[in-house]
Amino acid sequence: MLYSKLFGKTVREAPSDASTISYKLLYQGGFIRESTSGRYFVLPLGQLVQQKIIAIIKDEMDRAGAQEMVSPVLHPLELWKETNRTKTTGFELMRIKDRRGAEFALGGTAEEMFVDVVRKFQISYKDLPFNIYQFSSKFRDELRARGGLLRVREFIMKDAYSFDADESAFKKQYEVMSKTYSAIFERMGFKTIKVESDNGYIGGEYCHEFVVESDAGETTYLTTGDGKYAAHQDVAVFKKDGKNLKEKLEPLKEVEANRGTTMEDGVKLHNKPLWQQIKDVLFVDETGRFILAIIRGDYDVNEIKLKHLSGAIDLRHATNEEIRKKINSEPGFISPVKIKERLNQPQITDERTKKIQLVIIADDSLRTIKNAYGGANKKHKDLFNMNIDRDYKPDVEGDIALAKEGYSTVDGKKLIEKKGIEVGNIFQLGFHYSSKMKGATYIDQQGKEKLYYMGCYGIGIGRTMATVVEKYHDEKGIVWPEAVTPYHVHVIGLDMKEGSVKTQVNKIYKELVDKNIEVLFDDRTEVTAGEKFSDADLIGIPVRLVVSKRTGDKIEYKKRDSKETKLISLDELLKLTK
């Protein structure tokens, strides 16, 4: 490719509001341009990189036995209604109508579509297992796009869907995909961490994100120094150490507490440790039910875990007014002690449900302390010596604590908190879709219809490209790894007005092209050497070749990631670049 003909060129400055390095460099290098928030043009250079990424993914997926196909991007809305996902997706569905008024969802993920195509065939156990996938545009009406290509509203994703006879067969498939993902990302030049994560509606242990450690990422995960444990903060578990378990139970008593509403206010006023306080957080779920989460004062509530334990789909914090009027308690002074009895007091009226439902969910850390203190459901009154079982009984008890840096794993290792970019995930779907969609079955050996067991596996292409740049760059620009570079060599012609140099460099360019080497040739004649070098560094192609008066019949060879240059002949070059 002649650089003078390449659409999209380098610019000196990135937009001042560019927040991530990958966005700045991809912008300056002429790889992408923004259309509107979260939607990007991928320019020729960027598209070459995306195609390299796609080729690697395709190669590894095919090797793992998966088959590429394509589904429509407009999904009949009835399919989404079948699985009730018009309501429950995390991302806002984008809808569109055709001229007859038929409604479609713009695909953000394609489970329903793939089940739909599979059920168009009469599948038997002999057909299983199989894994089908596609590369296609995905639409997600994200609340907020951010970080250039890191979180967008429209992007190319590889999404794969596996179909198995049962869970044990699925486990094998899942393992294969896990290995395939590691291989894919390794080929692109990064080390991914396989992080346990939340799979929402299903639970279970099969859901992992492939994360590349980076401060630009949005994924917070906890890991041990040896890397043997890695889990998303949503699901990470840790050891809750016993505190004052030897203390005798003291009688419950109410005390004056002229304090503010924070945990620190309680610690200061009573001069007792934070961990001995009970933290009470009141939530409201999508049905209007109140959920009181209680936990040891030095821990925070993990809303994902709370959702699982409570069965809630959506949680929000209760308002101060709700706490006062509906629960008859006081913000900052909520207590599990006798709180349900307060609900029946006459001043509480709820015209809609008449009866207010309140569920108390306790973190098991409350078993690690005795004689806890905290609010008394009245302003400026606290309770001392609250003890679980004796003074309050939770409806549900379990783990709702948020893991953090410095806590220990169950086997005593220190947890380290890290940030990373989620480049891919593998996900157990189980019977979730096959049970909700009619005819999502296969015929087993006994001739009976059975639901198939599914999994899905996604990789975001643009995000992957941005992640490569986040990991591979220096102060001058991008440093593409061989596997995903837009071109393998960047030829710079200097002194191009000299006939002999021009002939020489054109010959070299032609020779390389004939040998099927991907080459970008900076053939501009009106541009200074310095500018060409800067552009080459910014674009980041791994090998730079310079031909000029000074190089004579040789070629100057330099790798992007090194400062060394050497003069070599064309033959040597062809050997080096293969």
Next chain:
RNA sequence: CGGAGCGUAGUUCAACGGUAGAAUGCUUGGUUCGGGACCAAGAGGUAGUGGGUUCAACUCCCGCCGCUCCGACCA
């Protein structure tokens, strides 16, 4: 959706209650020619949009739209 901020030339940014300016980029000519070199000439702006205040608005005020950041959210 809540909070903060921004919107002026392709880009990065100025100034000013009295009809817009620089750098860079672009075009042309010339000098340079191995790390964004120099000189000269030129093109390029209905100031996001609508309204209000004012003798006068790019400037002040309000609505809308768009964008960025923080938060909420994130199969």
